[in-house]
Amino acid sequence: MKNTTQIPDQSILLTDSRHLSQPDKTVFVAIEGERHDGHSFINELLQKGVKWFVVSQKWAEKNSDTLQKGEFIISENTTKELQSLAKKHRSKFDIPVLGITGSNGKTIVKEWLTTVLTQSHSVCKSPGSYNSQIGVPLSVWQLSASHEIGVFEAGISQPAEMQAISEIINAEIGIFTNIGSAHNEGFRSQKQKITEKLRLFRNAKTLIYSIDYPELDEEIKIFLKAVNPNIALIPWSRNQKGSITVDIEKQNKFTKLAIYWNGEEYDLHVPFVDDASIENCIHCFFGAFELLKKFKTESETAEQIQRGFDSLKAVPMRLELKEAINNCYLIDDSYNNDLGGLEMALNFMNQHHISRSKCIIISDVLQTGLSENVLYKKIADLIEGAGIEKVIGIGPVIHRNQNHFENLESYLNVEEFIAEHPTRLFSNQLILVKGARDFAFEKIVNTLTSKVHGTVLEINLEAITHNLNYFRGLLKENTKLMVMVKASAYGSGSTEVASLLQYHRVDYLAVAYTDEGVELRKNGIELPIMVLNPQEESFKNLLNYGLEPEIYSLDILKRFIQYLDFEKVEEPISIHLKIDTGMKRLGFTKPDLPELISLLKGNEHLKVASMFSHLAAADDRKQREFTSSQIKEFKEISSELESQLGYETIKHILNTAGIVNFPEAQFQMTRLGIGLYGVDSSQTHQEQLMSTASLKTTISQIKSAKAGESIGYGRVGMAKRDMKIATIAIGYADGYDRRFSNGKGYVMHQGKACPTIGNVCMDMCMIDITDTNAKVGDQVEIFGKQISIFELAEKLGTIPYEILTKVGSRVRRVFFKE
Numbered sequence: 001m002k003n004t005t006q007i008p009d010q011s012i013l014l015t016d017s018r019h020l021s022q023p024d025k026t027v028f029v030a031i032e033g034e035r036h037d038g039h040s041f042i043n044e045l046l047q048k049g050v051k052w053f054v055v056s057q058k059w060a061e062k063n064s065d066t067l068q069k070g071e072f073i074i075s076e077n078t079t080k081e082l083q084s085l086a087k088k089h090r091s092k093f094d095i096p097v098l099g100i101t102g103s104n105g106k107t108i109v110k111e112w113l114t115t116v117l118t119q120s121h122s123v124c125k126s127p128g129s130y131n132s133q134i135g136v137p138l139s140v141w142q143l144s145a146s147h148e149i150g151v152f153e154a155g156i157s158q159p160a161e162m163q164a165i166s167e168i169i170n171a172e173i174g175i176f177t178n179i180g181s182a183h184n185e186g187f188r189s190q191k192q193k194i195t196e197k198l199r200l201f202r203n204a205k206t207l208i209y210s211i212d213y214p215e216l217d218e219e220i221k222i223f224l225k226a227v228n229p230n231i232a233l234i235p236w237s238r239n240q241k242g243s244i245t246v247d248i249e250k251q252n253k254f255t256k257l258a259i260y261w262n263g264e265e266y267d268l269h270v271p272f273v274d275d276a277s278i279e280n281c282i283h284c285f286f287g288a289f290e291l292l293k294k295f296k297t298e299s300e301t302a303e304q305i306q307r308g309f310d311s312l313k314a315v316p317m318r319l320e321l322k323e324a325i326n327n328c329y330l331i332d333d334s335y336n337n338d339l340g341g342l343e344m345a346l347n348f349m350n351q352h353h354i355s356r357s358k359c360i361i362i363s364d365v366l367q368t369g370l371s372e373n374v375l376y377k378k379i380a381d382l383i384e385g386a387g388i389e390k391v392i393g394i395g396p397v398i399h400r401n402q403n404h405f406e407n408l409e410s411y412l413n414v415e416e417f418i419a420e421h422p423t424r425l426f427s428n429q430l431i432l433v434k435g436a437r438d439f440a441f442e443k444i445v446n447t448l449t450s451k452v453h454g455t456v457l458e459i460n461l462e463a464i465t466h467n468l469n470y471f472r473g474l475l476k477e478n479t480k481l482m483v484m485v486k487a488s489a490y491g492s493g494s495t496e497v498a499s500l501l502q503y504h505r506v507d508y509l510a511v512a513y514t515d516e517g518v519e520l521r522k523n524g525i526e527l528p529i530m531v532l533n534p535q536e537e538s539f540k541n542l543l544n545y546g547l548e549p550e551i552y553s554l555d556i557l558k559r560f561i562q563y564l565d566f567e568k569v570e571e572p573i574s575i576h577l578k579i580d581t582g583m584k585r586l587g588f589t590k591p592d593l594p595e596l597i598s599l600l601k602g603n604e605h606l607k608v609a610s611m612f613s614h615l616a617a618a619d620d621r622k623q624r625e626f627t628s629s630q631i632k633e634f635k636e637i638s639s640e641l642e643s644q645l646g647y648e649t650i651k652h653i654l655n656t657a658g659i660v661n662f663p664e665a666q667f668q669m670t671r672l673g674i675g676l677y678g679v680d681s682s683q684t685h686q687e688q689l690m691s692t693a694s695l696k697t698t699i700s701q702i703k704s705a706k707a708g709e710s711i712g713y714g715r716v717g718m719a720k721r722d723m724k725i726a727t728i729a730i731g732y733a734d735g736y737d738r739r740f741s742n743g744k745g746y747v748m749h750q751g752k753a754c755p756t757i758g759n760v761c762m763d764m765c766m767i768d769i770t771d772t773n774a775k776v777g778d779q780v781e782i783f784g785k786q787i788s789i790f791e792l793a794e795k796l797g798t799i800p801y802e803i804l805t806k807v808g809s810r811v812r813r814v815f816f817k818e
Contacts, residue, residue: 007052007071007073007085008025008027008052010025011025011026011052012025012026012027013027013082013086013137013141014026014027014028014029015028015029015031015038015082015138016347017038017044017045018347018351018503019350020045020048020050021346021382021385021386022382022385023045023048023049023050023051024049024051026052027053027054028042028045028050028052028054029053029054029078029082030042030055030059030078031078031079031082032078036505039055039059042055042063042066043066046066046070050070051070051071052070052071052072053071053072053073054072054073054075054078054082054085055072055073055074056074056075056076057075057076060074079133080164082134082138083133083136083164083167085137086136086137086138087168089140089141089143090140090143090169093147095147095149096149096150096173096291096294097149097150097151097152097169097170097171097172097173098113098152098171098172098173098174098287098291099154099166099169099171099174099200099201099204100151100152100154100174100175100177100287101153101155101156101162101174101175101177101197101200102175102178102179102197103178103179104177104178104180104276105177105276105280105283106131106154106155106177107129107131107818108277108280109153109175109177109280109283109287110125110151110152111125111336112280112281112284112308112312113151113283113284113287113288114151115308115437116284116304116305116308116309117149117151117288117291117308119307119308120292120295120304121148121292121295121369122146122147122148122149122368122369122370123148123151124142124143124144124147124149124150124151125150125151125152125340126151126152126153126340127142127338127340127341127343127344128341128344128818130153130340131152131154131155132155133164136152136154136165136169139152139340140152140168142339142340144369144370146369146370147369148295148369149291152169152171154169154200156186156196156197157186158186159186159187159192160196161196162196162197162200163199165200166199166201166202170203171200171203171204172204172205172206173204173206173207173287173290173291174201174207175207175208175209175283175287176197176198176201176207176208176220177279177280177283178213178279179193179194179215179216191215194216195219195223198219198220198223201228201231202224203228204228204231205230205231205232206231206232206233206234207220207224207231207232207234208234208236208287208290209234209235209236210235210237210238210279210282211235211237211241212238212239217235234261234286234290236286238282244259245260246258246259246260246282248278250273253273254269254270254271254272255269255272255278256269257269257270257278259282259285264298266285266302268285268302268305268306268309269306269309270309270312271309271310271312272312281309281312284305284308284309285305288304288305288308289301289302292304292305311437318816318817318818319331319332319333319344319345319348319816320332320333320814320815320816321352321461321496321814321816322812322813322814322815323812323813324449325423325426325449326424327428328426328427328428328430328448329352329353329356329429330430330431330432330433330445330448331345331348331352331430331431331432332433332445333432333434333435334435334442334444334445335437336436336437337362337363337364337365337366337435338365338368339365339375339382342362342365342379342382342434343382345432345434346382346385346386346388346432348817349430349432350386350387351499351500351503352430352496352499352815353430353495353523353524354499354524355523355524356428356430356523356524357389357428358386358387358388358389358390358429358430358432359390359391359426359430359432360383360388360390360391360392360431360432360434361392361394361417361431361433361434361435361441361444362379362383362392362394362398362432362434363393363394363398363436363438363439363441364394364395364398364439365379365436366436366438372397372401373401373404375401376397376398376405377404380404380405380406383405388432390429391405391408391409392408392409392410392411392417392421393405393408393409393410393411394410394412394413394439394441395413395439398410399412414439414441414443414444415443417444418443418447423447426448431448433445433448454697454700454729455695455696455697455729455730455734455782455811456695456696456697456811456812456813456814457694457695457807457812457814458693458694458695458696458784458814458816459496459693459813459814459816460690460691460693460694460817461500461815462690463691463692464500464676465500465504467675467689467690467692468483468501468504468506468672468676470685470688470689471672471675471676474659475659475666475670476666478668479666479667479668479670480507480508480650480652480668481507481508481669481671481672482508482510482530482652482670482672483501483506483508483509483510483671483672483676484510484672484673485497485498485501485510485520486510486511486532487805488516488805488809494516494519494520495519495520495523495525496815498520498523498525498527499523499525502525502526502527507527507528507669508528508529508530508669509525509529509530510532510671511529511530511532512531512532513531513532513533513534513538514531514534514535514538514541514542514545514547515538515541516531517529517541517545517547518541518545518547521545528574528609529546529547529548530547530550530576531547531548531550534550534551536556539559543567548574548576548609549575549576550576550577550578550586551576551577551578552577552578552580552587552588553586553587553588553592554588554596554599557596558599560575561599564603564605572604572606572607573605573607574607574608574609575606575607575608575609576608576609576610576611576612577596577608577610577611577641578612578613579613579637580613581613581614581629581630581631581633581634581637581653582616582626582629582633583613583614583615583630587614588637590637593637593640596641597641597644597645600645601645608645608649609649609650610649610650610651610652610668610669611637611638611641611642611649611650611651612651612653613630613634613653614653614655615630615653615654615658618654618657618662618682619657619661619682620682621661621682627658627661628662630653631662631665634651638651650668650669651668652667652668652669652670652671653665653667654666654667654670654671655671655672655673656671656672656673656674656676656679656680656681657681657682659672659675660675660680660682660684660685661682674800674801675689677692677804678690678691678692678693679790679800679801681799681800691784691789693783693789693804694781694784694785695735695782695784695807695811696779696780696781696782696784697729697730697747697780698728698729698777698778699726699728699769699774699777699778699779699780700727700728700729701726701727702724702725702727702769702774702775702776703724703725703727704722704723704724704725705719705723705724706719706722707720707722710758711725711758711766712758712759712761712765712766713758713759713761716741716759717742717757717766719757722770723757723768723770724768724769724770725757725767725768725769726754726766726769726774727764727765727766728764728766728780729763729764730763730764730765731762731763731764731765732760732761732762733762733763733808733810734763734811735803735807735808736760736765736782737796737806738759738760739795739796740756740760740765740792740795740796741756741758741759741760742757742758743756744795745760746767746787747767747780747782747787748780748781748786748787749769749772749774749778749781750773750774751786752772754768754769754774754780755767755768756768783803789803789804
C-alpha cells in the first residue's frame with residue numbers, strides 16, 4: 001500500500017472529476033459529500049491519465065489493488081488533507097494577504113479591490129465565490145512566486161468552520177463587509193455568527209469594518225481584541241461615529257466621498273449611487289490603501305485607488321448563458337479575465353449544449369505577474385484541455401503569443417474583430433466570451449446575442465442545483481431520481497436545464513412528447529428519457545433517438561407492438577407502464593392486467609424498465625388516507641406484474657409533494673417536478689427552496705396623464721389624479737395574464753410597487769410610476785425576489801405552475817451562475 005506524501009510542484013488540485021482538463025498535472029482529491037463520493041470516480045480518472053490522488057483510509061483498505069496503479073496520499077479525512085496541503089503551500093509565500101468575510105458583498109469587494117490593485121501589482125484572488133471549506137484551499141493553491149498580493153474571501157454556514165480557513169488564508173489585513181441574516185439558520189444567534197466569522201482575523205494585524213453595525217463593533221471589541229489584542233482597527237462610519245468618518249454626497253450617476261482618516265481628507269468619487277455599492281467601495285478604499293502603502297507613497301496610493309474606481313462598472317458578477325444568432329448559444333463573461341476565472345468559465349461551458357462545437361473569444365489577460373510565455377502557455381493548455389475547437393484572441397499581447405495556440409484567429413481590438421469577422425461564420429456553436437473590462441467585450445455580446453425583446457426570464461442555475469440537492473437529501477441512499485423537464489422545463493428552457501441535470505448525474509429525465517425528447521438528444525443529452533405521451537406517428541423517432549415511451553393503455557401497447565413487428569426490431573425496447581390508482585387520467589387498472597401480462601409475456605422485444613403511478617393529492621393533508629390507498633394499490637398491482645413477468649423493475653409513485661409528505665413510499669425511484677424550480681405545492685418545505693426564475697422587462701416610454709383622462713383600451717383605466725404613466729414591454733402574448741389589468745397586478749421598480757393601469761395589451765401594458773423616479777430604459781420586475789409566483793397565482797386563482805409555464809417563447813431566457 002503506497003502512501004506518498006509529496007506531490008509535484010505546479011500540480012492542479014481537482015475535487016470534481018467533471019472538470020478534468022490536464023490529467024498529467026492533476027492531483028484528484030476524493031471528497032466524501034452528502035450525496036456524492038469522489039472515490040467513485042478514481043478508476044475513471046486513472047483511465048484518463050490521472051496518476052495522483054488523495055484518498056481516505058477507509059477506501060484505501062478496500063481497494064489495495066487500485067493503489068498499485070498510481071500515486072496515493074492516504075488520509076483519515078480528505079477535506080482536511082486538502083486544507084493541510086493548501087496551508088503548507090501558503091506558508092511558502094511572504095506577501096501581504098487580505099482576507100474578506102461578512103454576510104454580503106464579499107465577492108464584489110474582492111473583485112473591485114483586485115481591479116484597483118492590478119493596475120500596478122500581480123494579485124492572486126479567489127476565483128468567483130470560492131469561499132468554502134473546499135473553495136478556500138483551491139483558491140490559495142493558486143499562489144505562485146509571481147504574485148505580490150493575495151486577496152481571498154471566506155464564508156461559513158455553521159460554527160467551527162472558520163478555524164481551518166483562517167489558517168489557510170493567514171490574512172495580514174482583514175475586511176468584515178457587514179452583518180445580515182444570510183446563513184442565520186446555522187447559528188444559535190447573530191452574536192455567535194459574528195464571533196465565528198471573526199476567527200478569520202485571530203492573527204491579522206489590521207481589520208477594516210463599519211462601526212455602523214453595532215453588534216459587529218461590540219463583538220470585535222469584546223472577542224477579537226481579547227484573542228488578538230495588538231490588532232489595529234479601522235472602524236469607519238457614515239454616521240459620524242468614531243474618528244474615521246465618511247461624508248457621502250450622491251449625484252445623478254456617481255457619488256462623492258470625503259474620507260477623514262488620520263488627520264487627512266481623501267476626496268474620491270465612485271460610479272454608483274446605491275448604498276450597498278457605496279459601502280463596498282469604502283471597504284475597497286481602506287483595503288487598497290493598507291496594501292498599497294507597503295509599496296507606494298500615500299499620494300500615489302490615493303491616485304491609484306481613484307483610477308481604479310473610475311474603471312469600476314456595475315456589471316453582474318455572474319456567468320450568463322444566452323441565446324445567440326444562427327442557432328448559437330453564448331456564455332457572457334465579458335467583465336473579467338484571469339486564470340482562475342477562465343478555468344471556472346470553461347467548466348461552466350462543459351455543462352451546457354455539449355453537442356455544439358465550442359468557440360472562445362478571449363482578450364489579453366492582464367496583470368498576472370507571469371511572463372507572457374508562461375502565461376499564454378497556461379491559457380493554451382486550459383483551452384486545449386476543455387476541447388475548444390475555435391479560438392479568437394483579441395489584444396496585442398495574445399496576438400504576439402499566438403505560437404502557443406494550435407489555431408488562433410487574432411485581432412488587435414474589438415472594433416477590428418467586429419469589422420473583419422462576419423457574424424455568419426458563427427453557426428450552431430457554444431461561444432464563450434471572456435474579456436478583461438478594458439476591452440469592452442460587451443460590444444461583442446451585443447453583436448452576437450439574439451432576441452432583443454426587452455423582456456427577459458432569468459434562470460438561476462445555482463438555485464436549480466440547490467433545489468435538486470435539497471430533494472436528493474430527502475431520498476434514501478439508493479433511491480434513483482427522475483426529473484421532469486416537460487413543457488420546456490416548466491417554462492425555464494428544457495435543453496439548458498437538462499444539460500445541468502445531466503452534469504449532476506440524475507438518473508432519468510421525463511418529457512411530455514417525443515419532439516421534446518428528440519430536441520434534447522440533438523443537444524447532446526444522453527440520459528435515459530421517458531416520454532409521457534407517445535403518439536403513434538412518433539414511434540419512429542422514439543426508436544431512432546433512443547427514447548422510452550410511457551405505455552398507459554392496451555390500445556397504445558398493441559399499436560407499439562405492431563410497429564415493432566413491422567420494423568422487425570430485434571433489440572429489447574424499454575417501456576414504462578403507467579398504473580392508474582385513482583387519478584382517473586391515464587394508466588392501466590386491475591381489469592387490464594390479464595391481457596397486459598399476456599401481451600408483455602408474448603413479446604420478447606419489450607422490456608419493462610419501470611412501473612409507476614401518479615398521486616392525485618399528495619400535497620393535501622386532508623387526503624392522506626386517499627393517497628395511502630393509492631400507494632397500497634400500486635404495491636399490489638406492481639407486485640402482481642413483476643411476479644408474472646419474472647423480473648424486477650424500477651417502481652415509482654412519488655412526485656415532488658410525495659417526496660416531502662410520503663418518504664416511506666420512495667420505492668426504487670422518485671420523480672421531481674415543480675420542486676426543482678423552487679415550488680413546494682404542499683408549502684411545508686418552501687423555506688428550504690430557492691426561487692429559480694425572475695421575469696423582468698423594461699420601460700419603453702413615459703407619459704403624463706391629467707386627472708380624469710383615460711388610459712388604454714376600452715378607457716377602463718382612469719387617472720384619479722395627475723399621474724406619470726410608463727409603458728412596459730410585456731403583454732399577454734408574453735405570459736402576463738390579462739386579468740392583471742387595471743390595478744389587479746403590479747410590478748416593482750427599485751423597491752416600489754407600481755400598479756397596472758388600464759387593460760393589459762397583447763405586447764405591452766401601462767403602470768403607474770407617479771411616486772417613483774423611473775426613467776425610460778429602467779428595468780422592472782414582474783416576478784422574482786420581490787413578487788413571488790405564489791402571490792401572482794393567488795391573484796388569478798390558479799397555481800404557480802401556470803405562472804411559470806405561460807411565459808412566452810419569444811421572451812429571452814438568460815441562464816446564470818453567480
